[in-house]
Amino acid sequence: MSQESNGNPVEKTDVLDAKFVIEMPRWRAGELEALPQFCFAGRSNVGKSSLLNCLAGRKALARTSSTPGRTQALIIFEVLLRRGEQRRRAHFVDLPGYGYAKVPKSVRANWGGMVEGYLKGNGSLRTAILLFDIRHSPTENDLEVLDLLARNRVSAIPVATKADKIGRNQRPRQIKEIAARTQMPPAIIRAFSAQTREGRQELLDDLFELCGE
Numbered sequence: 001m002s003q004e005s006n007g008n009p010v011e012k013t014d015v016l017d018a019k020f021v022i023e024m025p026r027w028r029a030g031e032l033e034a035l036p037q038f039c040f041a042g043r044s045n046v047g048k049s050s051l052l053n054c055l056a057g058r059k060a061l062a063r064t065s066s067t068p069g070r071t072q073a074l075i076i077f078e079v080l081l082r083r084g085e086q087r088r089r090a091h092f093v094d095l096p097g098y099g100y101a102k103v104p105k106s107v108r109a110n111w112g113g114m115v116e117g118y119l120k121g122n123g124s125l126r127t128a129i130l131l132f133d134i135r136h137s138p139t140e141n142d143l144e145v146l147d148l149l150a151r152n153r154v155s156a157i158p159v160a161t162k163a164d165k166i167g168r169n170q171r172p173r174q175i176k177e178i179a180a181r182t183q184m185p186p187a188i189i190r191a192f193s194a195q196t197r198e199g200r201q202e203l204l205d206d207l208f209e210l211c212g213e
C-alpha cells in the first residue's frame with residue numbers, strides 16, 4: 001500500500017453498499033449480527049437521517065422527515081466500507097430525535113428508557129455521532145444526552161451540522177458556543193453539511209478506523 005510521509009494510508013474510505021436491515025421499537029441485541037456499530041443522535045430535525053444518507057451516499061436510505069419526532073424506533077442499516085484493499089461491514093443506527101414539543105409526553109418520556117436500553121452494555125457500539133445545529137446553542141436535552149452517553153461509557157463524535165446555512169466567518173463563534181455549552185474542546189467539533197457533503201470524507205475515514213480489524 002502506498003503511504004504518505006506520516007505513515008497514513010493515502011486511500012480514502014468509500015461506501016460500496018448500504019441497506020436497511022430492521023426497525024426495532026426496543027433494542028434486541030440478539031437479533032443482529034455482531035458488527036461494529038455507530039449511532040446517530042441529536043434533537044428532532046437536526047439532520048441525523050440526512051447525515052446518515054450523505055455518509056452512505058444514498059439519497060433516501062434513511063427517511064428524512066417533515067414531521068419531526070415521528071420515528072420512535074431504532075432504525076438499523078448495514079454499510080460496507082472500503083479503504084484500498086480493506087473492507088469493513090458496520091451497522092449505522094438512526095436514533096429517534098428528541099426534544100420536539102409536539103411529540104406526546106408519553107412518547108417523549110419513553111425516549112430515555114429506550115435509548116438507555118440500547119446503550120447499556122452494548123459491546124458492539126463503537127461511538128455515537130452527536131449532532132448539533134451549527135446555528136443554535138445546545139439545549140438542556142443535548143446536555144442530558146451527553147451525560148447519558150458518558151454514564152454508559154459511550155464516546156461521542158460531536159458534529160455541527162447544516163454548516164451550509166451560515167457564513168464561514170460565523171463558524172468559529174458558533175463552534176465556540178457549542179464547545180462552551182458542552183464543555184468540549186472546540187477543536188473536536190466538526191462542521192458538516194449534508195447539502196455540500198463537507199466533512200463527509202473525514203467522518204467516513206474516522207468510522208473506518210473505529211471499526212478496527
Ligand SMILES: Nc1nc2c(ncn2[C@@H]2O[C@H](COP(=O)(O)OP(=O)(O)OP(=O)(O)O)[C@@H](O)[C@H]2O)c(=O)[nH]1
Pocket residue numbers: 042043044045046047048049050051063064065066067068069070071096097098161162163164165192193194195196
Ligand atoms: N441546508 C441543510 N439542510 C439540512 C441539512 N441536514 C438536514 N437538513 C434538512 O433538515 C431537515 C431535517 O433533516 P432530517 O435528516 O430529517 O433530520 P432528523 O434529525 O433525522 O429528524 P428526526 O428523524 O425527525 O429526528 C430536512 O428538511 C433536511 O433536508 C444540511 O446539512 N443542510
Ligand SMILES: [Mg+2]
Pocket residue numbers: 048049050063064065071094
Ligand atoms: Mg430522522
